[in-house]
Structures are given as structure tokens and as C-alpha cells.
Amino acid sequence: SYELTQPPSVSVSPGQTASITCSGDNLGNKYPSWYQQRPGQSPVLVIYQENKRPSGIPERFSGSNSGNTATLIISGTQAMDEADYYCQAWDSSTVVFGGGTKLTVL
Amino acid sequence: EVQLVESGGGLVKPGGSLRLSCAASGFTFSSYSMNWVRQAPGKGLEWVSSISSSGDYIFYADSLKGRFTISRDNAKNSLFLQMSSLRAEDTAVYYCARDPGRYGDPYDYWGQGILVTVSS
Numbered sequence: 515s516y517e518l519t520q521p522p523s524v525s526v527s528p529g530q531t532a533s534i535t536c537s538g539d540n541l542g543n544k545y546p547s548w549y550q551q552r553p554g555q556s557p558v559l560v561i562y563q564e565n566k567r568p569s570g571i572p573e574r575f576s577g578s579n580s581g582n583t584a585t586l587i588i589s590g591t592q593a594m595d596e597a598d599y600y601c602q603a604w605d606s607s608t609v610v611f612g613g614g615t616k617l618t619v620l
Numbered sequence: 621e622v623q624l625v626e627s628g629g630g631l632v633k634p635g636g637s638l639r640l641s642c643a644a645s646g647f648t649f650s651s652y653s654m655n656w657v658r659q660a661p662g663k664g665l666e667w668v669s670s671i672s673s674s675g676d677y678i679f680y681a682d683s684l685k686g687r688f689t690i691s692r693d694n695a696k697n698s699l700f701l702q703m704s705s706l707r708a709e710d711t712a713v714y715y716c717a718r719d720p721g722r723y724g725d726p727y728d729y730w731g732q733g734i735l736v737t738v739s740s
Contacts, residue, residue, distance in 0.1 A: 515682065545724030549665070556715060556733055557657075557665065562726035600665050604724050607670075607679045609655070614664040 516605035518612035525618045532588040534615045536601030539582060544603035546584040548577060551614075552597045560599075561586060593619050622646040624716050624731035631737045636706050642699040642716030642731055650674075650694040653721040656701050658712035659733070668714070669701065673721050706738045 518538040526532035536546060546564055549557040559568050561577040564584060574589045584603075588595055596619045601612040628640040642654070656668040669680045669690040678690055689702040699716050713735050717727035 545726075547726040549727075551665075556730040557717075557727075558730070559726050559728050562728075563724060568728060598664075602665075602726070607677075608681065609667040609670065611657075611665040611667060 516610050518601055518603060518610055520601060520612040520615045523616045523618065525620055526591045527620055528593060529590055532591045532617055534586040534599050534617065536584045536612050537582055538603060541584055541603060542579045542581050544605060546579065547602045548586045549600045549602065550597045557600065591619055595619060622729045624729060626714060626716055626731045626734035629734035629736045631739065632706055633740050634707060634738055637704040638706065638736060640701040640714055640734060644697045649697040652718045654692060654699045655717045655719060655727060656690060657715045657717055660712045708738050710736065711738045712736060
């Protein structure tokens, strides 16, 4: 079965750029999306189809993709960005989530 | 305003059954594919099942092995998940989420989730 691999944790200082990676075979062709989940809350879509932002998501959130690795980039990270982040991709008719990355803003 | 509200969760004994519902409002329900995603306590997100806008296409995670059944009632703007032969490992918060229905579309709105606890 298809798998997506994320680092368990990433730390960043306020105002700096955070990068969270998601790796999977041929991921670039599987429309990766990213979700933010704060403690006790439902997931929120922040990036879809590699680098598109839904309305209401700050411009500091962006995405990139290089074949087998998708990256969520948060520029000028703020304390409110501290959360779990999950990548998601489509594989045939199923959906796969990465294991999640806890972003800590120190 | 798009709203998805899950209900029907609770405590159930191993081997028991439970039916979850998701009431949708604020959008044309019959135009969207719908999905169930679960999250075990302290764990990550796990895709459970998807159903197309018309209900003609249905998909399940292999791990469920036929124990769960997804369905929808477009006349009542509702999504359902019938769960049977429940196990302790099915304990999780269950979310319903919508997507526009094209391959690769994201889950753009999620419900608040409903807790299912399987325990004797």
C-alpha cells in the first residue's frame, strides 16, 4: 500500500521559515495537500494541489514539490502556527495521510 | 456557511455496532463527494471511506475488511457510516469531510468530529 513519510517533529523560531517535508513514491503526480490541526480542533486545509491556498489561509503558507517530496513552507512563522501538520495524497481511488509533523515554535 | 455536524458516537462494547451520521448544510450536498476520516487518541489521521456525489462509487480502506458501510441520503443532506464488529482499535474521533469530487481534490471542509469508544 502507498505510504507518505513525514518527520515527527520540526522546530522553528518565531519569524523564521519552517519547512515540513512529505515523501512518497511519485508524489508529484498524486495532488498532495496539507492540513493544519491545532490541539482539540478539526483539521483545516492550508495547501492543496501542491501549492494552492484556500481563501482565508495566510500568504505565509506555501507549498512546493520535487518529484517524490512535497514541502509545506511557512514563512515568518508565528506562535499561532504551532500545530500538527498532515500531508495527504490520492493513490488510485483511495486517500493516504502522512503520519503527521508536530511544529513547535520556540 | 458550510457546516458538517457528526452525531451517533458513544461507548459500545467489542463486537457491537454503531451508526454515525453527518448532517450537512450551507452547500449543495448532492454535488460533493463525502468522506469519513478517523483519528485514534494521540495518533494521526486515517482515511476510512469515500462516497461519490451520487452514491454510485464507494471506496474503503483495506484495513476495515468489510466491517464498515458508507451511505448517503441526498434528499436529507446526510452522510452515514454503519460500523459493525467493532474492535478496541476502532476507538477514535470520526470526522466527516467533503471534497468536490474530482480526482485529487482536497477535503476542504471538515466536521467537528465525534468520539467512538469501543470498550467492555
